[in-house]
Amino acid sequence: MTVAASPVPDYFHVDPDTVARPQQFYQYARAQGPVFRDPYTGVFILTRYEDIVRTSMDTDTFSACVVATGPFTDFPGPIETQGADLAADLERYHRMGNGRWTIPFLAYDPPLHSRFRKLLSGLFTPRRVSSLAPFIAATCTELLDQVIGSGQMYYSADFAGRLPLIVTTHLFGIGDDIAALFGGARPRRPKSGQPAADHHYPTVPLGHPEFRMGDSPFFGMVADPFRRYIEAFRAEPTDAVMSKIANGHFDDSAEMPTVEELLPVVTQVFGAGTETTTALLKSGMRVLIENPDLQDRLRADRTLIPNFVEEVLRWDSPTKGHFRLAKVDAEISGVAIPAHSMVFMCYHAGDRDEDRFADPNTFDIERGNARQHLAFGHGPHLCIGAHVARLEAQGAFAALIERMANFRLVPGTRMPDPIPSFLLSELGEMRVAFDRT
């Protein structure tokens, strides 16, 4: 009797089973060889840590222009030429596009990318960011004060969805008007009797095959307010991070970006700092709920919190992976990558590479090299907000562990499904019960 082979999971079309259990797909892909060509989209999937690192660094061969949309990218014009000519096409499209067809800044290649990166990078160093620690602690206190008496919370609406938004607007030095655009000042709960559907996400999030950058409400919502901030800070500079960005010059020269060039970059950096950090806080809470012994260990020894955060980043990073476009014929681990092919650098798979992480499918709060994870990417596009994210997560879990114990799901509720995305790893809303310490 012959048994039909199960079909290959359709990862990029976000079938619910693969979204809920992505590690099964990554293990399948890894078992096929160092580079697995997805049969549905033709994307070459990288599951090896070393290949992801090397590809991230090789900006001569691999363009970031398709970073978040991969095979679903709507290029604004033809991409027919190769190599240096392709680079010129892309740079022109970025200047035209202003966030319409791909994610600004994250999708740029050198030299355009380097010009903006240099303008920003001095503003997010560990020292600058470390001054945020007291504000993060105070914000956690305020947010948890509002729920501590009730013994339960809507984790995203009451805490994880709010903290990064409040911290990022504070870091940027912009006002409550921006946070208020996202309901940041107040929790938004579902009406009683309705399922705890997450208010936070559109039905078609980033990383869904139908997502179109031009339709994203986020950029539209902040465009005018951010434009006004940039113009106001140029007229009257302050010490705020956003003011320094607004007044930054390219390459320490006299040349400044135009407001319209700067706007999408600022928007992307602001947005990147909110959703991904929320996802991280949720991943960490899930680990705590599923491993109650860890809660006790962290409470007994707070010095374990930073490495707990690193191991959560390795275990379930908010970004599952990023795409690259081969500008020319290339080769990865002996596999030919024809010019204009898409490559998916799967961070989730790389972070379970046993050549890099011993016993990778075990969550180990004391793992010595947890910090080598790929959650923040690698190479020139390495997350510029990594220090902020770490500080927020460390502060959040310290506050949670200090004030609450016995984290568990509210009886009658279940662990939410992840959102339907091949890019983001984020759970829907979870209702968390706790005891007071």
Place this chain on the structure above:
Amino acid sequence: MRMSVNRDLCESNAVCIGLLPERLALNDDEVLVVSPEPVSPDLVPAAEQAVLGCPRSALTLVVDTTP
């Protein structure tokens, strides 16, 4: 062996600081300070990670031939 940084490339992302705090730090002006102490054999793996981890490829691990 010792760490060396290309100042034209370094932008103080500080990825390296987390990987090799024994030899790398940011000073008050957020400029990378490389300790003049040699990188001992036990630190070489971490140093190699720092070199690889730098998003700007600004670091190198050099063999110090001075006596």
